[in-house]
Amino acid sequence: xxLIPLKIPAGQYRNGTDLMSQGRWRDINLVRWHEDALRPVxxxxxxxxxxxxxxxxxxxxxxxxxxxxxxxxxxxNNLYVINANGTATEITPTGLTAGRIDANINxxxxxxxxxxxxxxxxxxxxxxxxxxxxxxxxxxxxxLLAMSSDDGKLYEWQGNVATDAxxxxxxxxxxxxxxxxxxxxxxxxxxxxxxxxxxWSDREDNTTWTPLATNEAGDINLQTNGVILxxxxxxxxxxILTTEDAHSLTYQGPPFVYGVERVGTSCGLIAARAxxxxxxxxxxMGLRGFFIYSGGNVQSIPCEVADYVFSDINKxxxxxxxxxxxxxxxxxxxxxxxxxxxxxxxxVAYDFVENIWITGEMDRTAGVDRGVFRYPMFIxxxxxxxxxxxxxxYGSSTPYAETGPISIGVGENIMNVVELIxxxxxxxxVSATFKTRFYPNxxxxxxxxxxxxxxTSVRFQGRQIRMRVEGVVADDWRVGIMRLDARQxxxx
Numbered sequence: 001x002x003l004i005p006l007k008i009p010a011g012q013y014r015n016g017t018d019l020m021s022q023g024r025w026r027d028i029n030l031v032r033w034h035e036d037a038l039r040p041v042x043x044x045x046x047x048x049x050x051x052x053x054x055x056x057x058x059x060x061x062x063x064x065x066x067x068x069x070x071x072x073x074x075x076x077n078n079l080y081v082i083n084a085n086g087t088a089t090e091i092t093p094t095g096l097t098a099g100r101i102d103a104n105i106n107x108x109x110x111x112x113x114x115x116x117x118x119x120x121x122x123x124x125x126x127x128x129x130x131x132x133x134x135x136x137x138x139x140x141x142x143x144l145l146a147m148s149s150d151d152g153k154l155y156e157w158q159g160n161v162a163t164d165a166x167x168x169x170x171x172x173x174x175x176x177x178x179x180x181x182x183x184x185x186x187x188x189x190x191x192x193x194x195x196x197x198x199x200w201s202d203r204e205d206n207t208t209w210t211p212l213a214t215n216e217a218g219d220i221n222l223q224t225n226g227v228i229l230x231x232x233x234x235x236x237x238x239x240i241l242t243t244e245d246a247h248s249l250t251y252q253g254p255p256f257v258y259g260v261e262r263v264g265t266s267c268g269l270i271a272a273r274a275x276x277x278x279x280x281x282x283x284x285m286g287l288r289g290f291f292i293y294s295g296g297n298v299q300s301i302p303c304e305v306a307d308y309v310f311s312d313i314n315k316x317x318x319x320x321x322x323x324x325x326x327x328x329x330x331x332x333x334x335x336x337x338x339x340x341x342x343x344x345x346x347x348v349a350y351d352f353v354e355n356i357w358i359t360g361e362m363d364r365t366a367g368v369d370r371g372v373f374r375y376p377m378f379i380x381x382x383x384x385x386x387x388x389x390x391x392x393x394y395g396s397s398t399p400y401a402e403t404g405p406i407s408i409g410v411g412e413n414i415m416n417v418v419e420l421i422x423x424x425x426x427x428x429x430v431s432a433t434f435k436t437r438f439y440p441n442x443x444x445x446x447x448x449x450x451x452x453x454x455x456t457s458v459r460f461q462g463r464q465i466r467m468r469v470e471g472v473v474a475d476d477w478r479v480g481i482m483r484l485d486a487r488q489x490x491x492x
Contacts, residue, residue, distance in 0.1 A: 003421065003483040006467065008403060010036055011356035014308040019440060021404030029360040030399035032329065032351070038479040040399035040471060041329075042389030044378070048086025052383045053078045054101050055343065055365050057322065058273060059379065060137035061372040062144070064159055069372050072144050072157075073379065074135030076101040079146055079165055081157070084373075086385065089161045097151040099133025102342055105316050106130075131319030134272050136177040136230070138186075140206060145186065147178045149272065154178060154188065156206070169207050172199050177272060179231040181238050183251045185258075187231060189240070191219065195227035198240065198249070200258065218257045222247055229269045232277040239282045239293055241269040246291075246298050264298025267291045271321040273366070276332050278325055280352050285321065285334050290350065301350070305357045309348045312338050320344055324367035326376055328389060330354070335364045335378075343381045361397065392474045400470035401479075405440065407464055414438065414463055419485035420456045428477030429453065432469050436462030452479070 010033035013024035030041050054075030061071045071082040076099035078092045106128045136147045144157040146165055154171035157164070176190035186206045191199035199219035202208035211217045222228065226244030238249040246264035251257070267286055269275055275284035281294030283301070288310055290301040303309075313321075314337040322344065323334045330353040335344040344365045349358045367378035367388075375387040420432060431449035447460040452469070471477045 004415075004486050006406065006482045006484060008406075008481075010038075010354070012305055012358050013404070014305045014359065016307060019405055023406055024404050025401050026404040027402040028358060028400065030362075030394055030397060031360075031401050032331075032349075032358055033354070033356050034329070036480070038401055038469070039477060040392060043391045043393040043474070044386040044388045044395075045390055045393065046384055047377060047387045048082065048088075048385045050080070050082060050086065050088045050379075050383045050385055052080060052088060055381050056379045056383070057133065057320065057366055058135035058137050059366045059368050059377075060139065060144070061368040061377070062139040062142070063372050064142040068159075070144070070159075071368065071372075071377070072137050072146065073366070074137060074146065074148065076133040076150075079135070079148075079155075079157075081144070081161070082385065091157050091161075091164045093146075093151075093153075093155045093165045093167065096148060097153075099148055099150040100130060101132065103132045103317050103319050104130040129316060129319075131271075132317065134319070136179065136272075138178065138180045140180060140186070145178065145180065145206070147175060147188075149176055152176065152190075152193075154186070154206070170209050171201070171206065172209060176228060177230050179233070179238065181249070181251070182233050182236065185216070187238070187249070189228040189231060194221070196222045196224055196242075198222060198228070198258075198260070216254060216257045220258065220260055222260060223262065226268055229272045230275055232275055232282050234277045234282045234293070235295060239263075239277075241275055241282075241284060243268040246293060248293075263293060263296070264291065267298045267300075271319050273322040274334060276323050276325050278327070278330075278332065278352060283332055283350070283352060285323070292352075302355075303350075303357055305348060305359050309336075309359065312336075312346065314339050314341060317342055320365070322366045324376065324378065325369040326389070327369050327371075328376070333367075335362065335366075392471075392476060394474070398470055400468060402468040403466050405437075405464045405466060413488050414461055415486040415488060416461045417458055417465075417484050417486045420450055420452065420458050421483040421485065422452045422455075423480040423482065428475060429472035430469055430477045430479060431472050432456075432467055432482070434458070434460055435466040435468070436460055437464045438462055440464065452482070 013021045056073045058074045069084045073080045080088045082088045133150045138145045146155045152174040154168045155165040172191040174193035175188040178188045184204050185200040187200045191197045202215040202217045226242035231240045240247045248261045252259045270285045283292045317337045321336045331349050333349040338346050363380045364378040370376045379385050430452040433448035450456045
């Protein structure tokens with residue numbers, strides 16, 4: 001009979017039941033799709049093992065006027081700068097308010113009286129979650145601006161490793177975060193303890209915050225049911241994201257300076273560091289989905305792995321979610337703690353050009369895109385700083401991809417498969433393993449692994465198969481459309 005093509009669409013599909021992913025890639029790790037071919041993501045190598053107090057939640061890379069490259073890293077209680085050689089220097093401001101390494105849930109185990117809730121019943125909706133401490137980090141020219149979400153004060157570090165970051169005079173306090181706009185205003189969120197207040201400095205002057213006829217300092221309160229989490233620059237304006245909605249912040253000039261417009265509802269941000277600005281606009285993770293703002297109104301992004309991701313997140317520790325742009329591959333990576341983990345140990349990534357989603361496992365808590373440095377850099381929970389997208393070494397992990405169920409032929413008759421024929425896009429040392437069933441709930445049998453570099457003799461039968469592909473050696477590889485040489489058998 002004719003050869004049977006295994007033409008599996010690019011991208012991962014992990015919504016709904018196992019059978020709903022029929023004919024799609026379902027379970028993957030450390031792989032992506034490029035030009036319709038499946039391939040491994042770039043590997044990583046250690047850049048430095050940094051002795052830090054606590055887990056890094058926020059990072060920023062920038063270059064000083066003399067060409068010195070720096071990376072700022074904030075933990076729950078400390079602020080550091082890491083130079084290009086991987087040497088870390090603590091620049092924690094004097095008197096910084098202590099933060100939290102983990103989110104505190106007041107009604108969880110140990111937070112209330114023993115036996116207060118019936119075993120096995122959902123917890124009452126009375127909890128208060130105090131989020132893990134994060135940092136807002138921005139460059140002000142060659143200087144660093146920093147604000148801890150629990151300290152709420154604005155600090156500046158002027159590049160001298162012999163001095164700590166210092167408090168900026170006159171800046172508002174009790175804030176939750178800050179940003180620098182394209183017009184060179186410093187904007188603070190939750191200013192003065194008001195969770196909906198946006199306050200900005202005078203233009204080009206981060207020490208002037210009192211509005212006068214002679215300056216452009218000012219403030220405004222958002223009309224929102226949520227609280228402000230972050231703000232990002234995008235396409236000639238800024239976007240402010242709350243726990244409920246999204247607002248554009250547009251420069252108008254004196255006397256009003258900035259105008260605010262709500263551009264999206266029911267699109268609240270899941271965590272302060274879960275949004276990124278790219279050429280397409282601002283993209284972020286919400287409480288149950290993903291969103292994009294590129295002007296006009298906020299749009300929902302269809303996500304083919306949303307069911308899996310949002311059921312997998314440790315909701316109590318969602319404040320630790322952090323995203324990093326990987327511009328070389330037009331991707332945004334979100335690192336999150338899984339349901340059985342206190343720390344970020346998994347990721348979901350989105351190719352915003354090809355509209356492809358991928359997931360996997362990786363211990364990373366923060367990172368920065370390439371640009372200042374040659375490669376993107378991610379940091380692990382133990383303080384190890386890695387360069388990514390370099391080589392094909394993955395520690396103890398292995399890149400692989402496994403399909404959901406695939407019917408052989410029309411699925412009515414048993415098929416006897418005798419040969420696997422890869423196409424010209426399949427390159428490198430790649431193996432294929434097949435798992436077969438005669439019925440959807442039947443016993444699964446496994447065959448392989450088989451080499452895929454040439455037409456390969458295989459022997460197995462079934463009505464339904466899964467295929468798993470993975471690299472045999474730590475190197476680059478590709479998988480295109482494969483074909484199976486099969487013979488039709490009977491129905492039993």
